[in-house]
Amino acid sequence: MAQIKNASDAFVRSNNEKALSDVPDESLVAQVARGNSAALEVLYDRYASRVLGISLKILGEQALAEDILQETFWRVWQSAATFQPQLGPFTGWLFRIARNLAIDAYRRRNVRPQAFMGANGVDPILDATPDPDMNVAEQAQLILQSQRVRKALGLLPGVQRQVIEMAYFYGMTRQEIAQATGEALGTIHTRARLALQKLREELSGEDF
Amino acid sequence: MDSHIEELLPFYTLDALTNEERELVEGYLAEHPEARARVQELQSGASALPYAVSPVEPPGQVKDALIRRVTADAQARQRTEARVPTKPSRGGLWLEDLFRVLSLGAATVAILWAFALNGQIARLQEQVASLNDQVTAQSESLDELIRNLPQTGESDIISVSLKSTETQPRALGQLIADPNDQSAMLVISGLPPLEPGQTYQVWLIGNAPVSAGLLTVDENGQSVLIITSEEAIGSFNSVGISIEPEGGSMEPTGEIVVLSEL
Numbered sequence: 001m002a003q004i005k006n007a008s009d010a011f012v013r014s015n016n017e018k019a020l021s022d023v024p025d026e027s028l029v030a031q032v033a034r035g036n037s038a039a040l041e042v043l044y045d046r047y048a049s050r051v052l053g054i055s056l057k058i059l060g061e062q063a064l065a066e067d068i069l070q071e072t073f074w075r076v077w078q079s080a081a082t083f084q085p086q087l088g089p090f091t092g093w094l095f096r097i098a099r100n101l102a103i104d105a106y107r108r109r110n111v112r113p114q115a116f117m118g119a120n121g122v123d124p125i126l127d128a129t130p131d132p133d134m135n136v137a138e139q140a141q142l143i144l145q146s147q148r149v150r151k152a153l154g155l156l157p158g159v160q161r162q163v164i165e166m167a168y169f170y171g172m173t174r175q176e177i178a179q180a181t182g183e184a185l186g187t188i189h190t191r192a193r194l195a196l197q198k199l200r201e202e203l204s205g206e207d208f
Numbered sequence: 209m210d211s212h213i214e215e216l217l218p219f220y221t222l223d224a225l226t227n228e229e230r231e232l233v234e235g236y237l238a239e240h241p242e243a244r245a246r247v248q249e250l251q252s253g254a255s256a257l258p259y260a261v262s263p264v265e266p267p268g269q270v271k272d273a274l275i276r277r278v279t280a281d282a283q284a285r286q287r288t289e290a291r292v293p294t295k296p297s298r299g300g301l302w303l304e305d306l307f308r309v310l311s312l313g314a315a316t317v318a319i320l321w322a323f324a325l326n327g328q329i330a331r332l333q334e335q336v337a338s339l340n341d342q343v344t345a346q347s348e349s350l351d352e353l354i355r356n357l358p359q360t361g362e363s364d365i366i367s368v369s370l371k372s373t374e375t376q377p378r379a380l381g382q383l384i385a386d387p388n389d390q391s392a393m394l395v396i397s398g399l400p401p402l403e404p405g406q407t408y409q410v411w412l413i414g415n416a417p418v419s420a421g422l423l424t425v426d427e428n429g430q431s432v433l434i435i436t437s438e439e440a441i442g443s444f445n446s447v448g449i450s451i452e453p454e455g456g457s458m459e460p461t462g463e464i465v466v467l468s469e470l
Binding site: 040041044049053056066070071078079081082088091092095096097100108143148150167169171172189192199206208 | 253
């Protein structure tokens, strides 16, 4: 009897997911806020690989990054009602949760992050390669998007790219970046501003 | 234009400011629409950064574990809703104050819960009626409701008055729980609504703090939260509420506004 019920539940869940597969993110979040777990599954399927990529980038440790992935979507489940679409897209909110959790975990457990620059001087963002087990057909859109952003980042001077990477992926403050790089605070301010402006120009027309 | 604050704007869009700096920037942006436009431009660059990372396909067991957790929580919510009266006895009056309805429903749940555990039917029903009359007829505030929450006497249910800290002395609350159970109800008032980007987070504290959920208060500073925990409530020593960044934290990092022993 239990097996029949489990199969039935899975069937219902699968049908619900199919019905929701074309629904925009913001509508799905509203449904999650009303307790619709199928809507959460659709959001998970859309963005889990991206969230895991961000967590892994920050933490450099697969098991811990998977914990952050689960915790991120648990927070979405718990606090979907607090999402305010007028302040920005769902992905911005989702990635901010994941990033904050990962940086918290990094600071708490003192996990060694990936180096800011690889031994050969190549930025690890640009050197990253997709997981070999990844379903490329399903993830093609995400990969193409990543390639476009990495290409734009590659056009930045290395010192500018380094500043925004240290700030975003490692949660470092302006002062910490200035100290780590040995540069004046004013230089750090300028590099961050120029990097973001250049990135915007290179990616104009992209929808993030 | 304030050149010092303008220098902070790129780091504001990168979410890499201290709390004090962020508050400073947000105050500035509220008064300078031209600065908001500049932030929006920088933001469109910063918002691309998460996409620079290659997606990594997670193993299936992560999703399975999440779905198990969510399903258990959804079932707990459904059980809670099933105990709440769905048909108001006095029509329009209930719609005038949604929070009052939630508060009454929550109090009713607590009482029905105690009823199921210890059989004190008559006494608890009197308390329900008493609360009902208080809320619907007298339009009392939640503070008043909290002061009149049932005291459960010799039953296993505990009702803990929550103590505010010096930072939020007006905070007033109650935690109602069966120490052997894994869920509890928290009713709170007197907490000011927070700025965007911040949230209240509830913690159950044993050997280490464990998140018990995020709390959103209404414009009157009031909220009701059903807490579910992986451990029995009685295994924790204290309960606390802190102010955390949006989405919550893995452990308390911000100001503690409520802290009480269980």
